[in-house]
Amino acid sequence: MLSKASEYLCPCCGGSVKFDSGIQKMKCPYCENVYEVETLEAYAEDLKKDGTDDSEWDQSEQVFDGEEQGDIKVYRCNYCGGEIMADLTTSATTCPYCDNPVVVLSSLKGQWKPEYVIPFKLDKKRAVSEFKKHLLHKHFLPKPFKSIEHFDEIKGVYVPFWLFDSDINANIRFKATKVRTWHSGNYDYTETSYYSVVRGGRMAFEKIAVDGSSQMPDDLMESIEPFDFKEAVPFNTGYLAGYVADKYDVDDHKSVTRVNNRILHSVDNAFKNDVRGYSSVKKEGGNIDYNTAKAVYALYPVWILTTKYEGKNYIFAMNGQTGKFVGDLPLDKKKYARWLGFGTLSCTLLFTVAGMIMSYLAH
Amino acid sequence: MKKTLRAVIISLAAAALISCLPIAVFAEEAEIPEETSITAPEQTEDAEQSEESALSLDGHVFDGADALLAPQETDLNNSLETLKSDVGVDVKVLTVTDTEGMSMKEYGEKYFGELEVSGTGMLLLFNKTDRSYGVTVGDELTDIFTEDGVSNILPYLVQELNNGESYYKSFERFATICRVYVEQSELGEPYKNELRVVDRAGLIPDEKEQELLKKCDEISERQSVEVTIVTVNSIGGRTSREYADDYYDYSGFGIDDTRSGILLLISMENRDWAISTTGLGISYFTDKGQEYMVSEFKGYLSDGDYYKAFDMYADLCDMFITEAKDDRPYDVDHMPEHSLVPFREVAFEKLITILPASLILAFIIWLIICTIEKHKLTSVHFKGQADDYIRKGSFVINQRNDTFLYKHTTKRYNPPSESSGGGGGGSSSHSSSSGSSHGGSSGHF
Structure with a gap:
């Protein structure tokens, strides 16, 4: 299976551009230029038409289709050249070596292509x-x-x-x-x-x-x-x-x-x-x-x-x-017992005193 | 019949001499109802027969006047035998139709000897013709049955007879009175009816008894309601309630016609207490009121602090009578606001009821609090439904069919409750063995 990964390059400085959830746009972390998503998409298309292989994964990638490693795929980051191991289901990740975003295009094509996306709003x-x-x-x-x-x-x-x-x-x-x-x-x-x-x-x-x-x-x-x-x-x-x-x-x-x-x-x-x-x-x-x-x-x-x-x-x-x-949180069992114990004790004391005072008044 | 008696007299002359001079008391005030004054001739034979059989000196009943039916005679004989074995007093009952010209006293003394009544025995003589009673008391019993004491009993018996009571009942009552007198004198004190506090069981020191007596006398006279206390070691085979009623009846208590009063009986045998109310006392001391009184002093009884218990009883009686006269008797919806018992004395008792209740309540409250707190740690759940995704306005119900199928009815018995609620209260009363009406309650301490 061939996989393609894409990253969006900044038309200005050539760095990897990331989606900024705060402004809901693409932003280059290096030159801080801001682009519309569509702009970069079109730009990437243009680059592809250029016939450059830069934006694609190495075709000679290794595919581990053996039983033991059936779910693992190895990609090569086309930015730093590092090998990235990822699940078969991964369609976007970050290169562990150069921290550049990586998108696996083959995981997003055909039947794998989502129709909609709700972009991140919160960082x-x-x-x-x-x-x-x-x-x-x-x-x-x-x-x-x-x-x-x-x-x-x-x-x-x-x-x-x-x-x-x-x-x-x-x-x-x-x-x-x-x-x-x-x-x-x-x-x-x-x-x-x-x-x-x-x-x-x-x-x-x-x-x-x-x-x-x-x-x-x-x-x-x-x-x-x-x-x-x-x-x-x-x-x-x-x-x-x-x-x-x-x-x-x-x-x-x-x-x-x-x-x-x-x-x-x-x-x-x-x-x-x-x-x-x-x-x-x-x-x-x-x-x-x-x-x-x-x-x-x-x-x-x-x-x-x-x-x-x-x-x-x-x-x-x-x-x-x-x-x-x-997200479920752990329970402090000792504290639970302490609360139940001391709470019951002090409450008992309170009720008893109140009860005694009341019965004294009614006596 | 007279001949037979005479024969008995002769044969027993020696025995009569042995017994010392008995004392005798008589009462002859009974009115003579016409229908009983004539003895039916056909009964004479039977009467003679029964007398012959009765004159075997082992028996207690010599029914010369044929006042009793055969089974009644047997019953009376049995109860007198029981009395003899219980308290050692040999009571014999002799009924006649005339006294051969002698006075009741002479006749009684004569037959006291002839019937071999011992020094620890008594002879009850009954003249059926004029319905008069006479009692001859053995010399060893004169301490218990003083002339005064006996003269209290006889008019009472006559009065009850005139009220329509049967002879049999009357004789049985005499036996009961004898028992009371003897039992009350178990400590060797002669029975005195004027004492409102009698501590036969020796529960309180003498000087305290005197104090208490003064107090009860003062309250009784001021309120015109008898406030009395009696303690005994044993009440024989009767219930504490019966004993209390009888004691009150036969002790000559009562300031006016209604004999109004209240009696507290303490019997140490089974640690019984009983309250008997009479006359106005019945309405002054309602069932709920008595319950309250007992709850106040019962703790002292249980602790053996008898003087305090009796002292409080007297105070409570005073308070209850005053309240009944001023306003209305203490009852279900009208209870004393404050207890006479100092709080510190009931504090521990209150504490051991309040403490566990507090503990349970506190535990439940904190278990709820802790469960809520614990629940806060969990926020991951399956949704189960899809309510978030219902398109607005898309929900349309276009068919509604409600079809009645069947019904069934169940019923549960639920009578209107009697004791609960403000409507209850009041005093319940009953008749004592003497036929007089009493209120009261009893229990153990």
Whole structure:
């Protein structure tokens, strides 16, 4: 398999240009010139027409297609010549030697070409500060964890998402009850009336995002939802410069199960909310017609931070568009026990004293 | 019948001489209802037969006047036998239709000897014709059954008889009274009905008893309601409530016709307490009121601080009577605001109820707090639904079918509660063995 990687060269100084999330444009870190993404795209096309090989990966790259290293590919950075090892799914990364951004073109072509991308809006600094904020007001977080400055990795990742549009037609049957109670003679009466309640209707879902990368934990990705698709732009490799990008390795057919499951719950809830005036409502059956359109492939911006604490890996994710920050934190078990113990003790003391005073006054 | 008796007299003359001169008390105030004054002739034979059988001197009942039915006679005999074995007093009952011209006293003394009643025995003589009673007391019992004491009993028996009570009941009552008298004199003190505080069980020192007596006398006279206390070691086979009622009835308590008063009985046998209220006392001391009183002094009883318990009982009685007269009796929705027990004495008790409750409450509160705090550490979850992606306005319900299927009804028995709520309260009352009405409560300490 041939792979092409591209980097965007500054038309001014020839340095590698990166996407700047702050100004939503391409910016050369050397001469600080700012370019529109489209400009550089066109410029790169022009350069290609020049027939230069500079912007392409060496054709004689080594391909490790053996069983042991089936997922690893080796590229040569065409800026410094260093060898870059990357996953097969990697479509954008940074050269570890010269820190220049590298985009693997072959991972972004044909079926691998995303239709949309939501460019990063928030930068690395914001991710770090959101991390600090994430640690605030967490009383059971171990103290040493709070002072963590070092991250094993902070990377802005364009995560592949499948976007599903779905029109559904549903008929849902509920069993509902109405309960009436009254008192007569020496008896309490409880009358339960049972109803079969059917609701039919339709609903439409737009751009339900499902994580298409097996490397990204699905729950982590669902936790930083939602992304605002209105800010998505047609895909352009320019946006990838300076970030890590993956290509999907979970196809849309596999993802559709997860989508339908989520749709089902939303539909159930919405239809159930329409059943009003009953004491209890329980879904009994029904059918849902999923009219799911072909999935759209898009890249969404996510900041991933990883760190180690007491031998355990902790992974955090921030929505690169909205800043929503998630990640499970470790529990300080001793502190938990201390709080529960001292809290209970002091509260007991307080209540007892108050109780004694009250009973003294009432005595 | 008379001949037979005479024969018995002769044969037992020697025995009569042995017993010392008995004392006798009589009462003859009974009115004579017409229908009972005539003895039906056909009953005479039966009466003679029953007398013959009764005159075997082992028995207790000599029903010469045929006042009892055969089973009643057996029952009475049994209970007198029980009385004898319980308290050692041999009570014999003799019924006649005339006294052969003798006075009740002479007749009683005569037969006291002839029936071989011992020095620790008593003879109850009953003349069915004029419905009069006489009691002859053995010389060893004169300390217990003083003339005064007995003269209190007889008018009472006559009165109850006139109230329509049966002969059998009347005799049984006499047996009960005897038992009370004897039991109350177990410590060798003669029974005196005027004492409002009687510490037969010896729970408090004498000088304290005197103090208490003064206090009870003062309260009783000021309030015109008897406030009395009695402690005993044993109450025999009766319940503490019965004993308390009987004690009050037969002790001649009561300032006016209603015999209003309250009695606190302490029996050390099973550590029983009982309260008996009479007359106005019944309404002054409601069930709830008594519950409150007992809760106040019961702690002292349990701790063995009897003087304090009794002293507080007297104070509480005074307080309750005053409140009942001034306003209305203390009851469910009207309780004393402040306890007479100093707080420090109940502090520990309060503490051991408040402390565990506080502990549980505190633990639950902090478990909730800690769980919330712990939960804050977790922020990664599967979404489960897709609500974020619903296109605005796309949700349309175009079919609604609500079909009634069936219904079923369950019923649960739930009568209006009686004891709870403000409507309850008041005093419950019952009749004692003497037929008089009492309120009261009882328990252990």
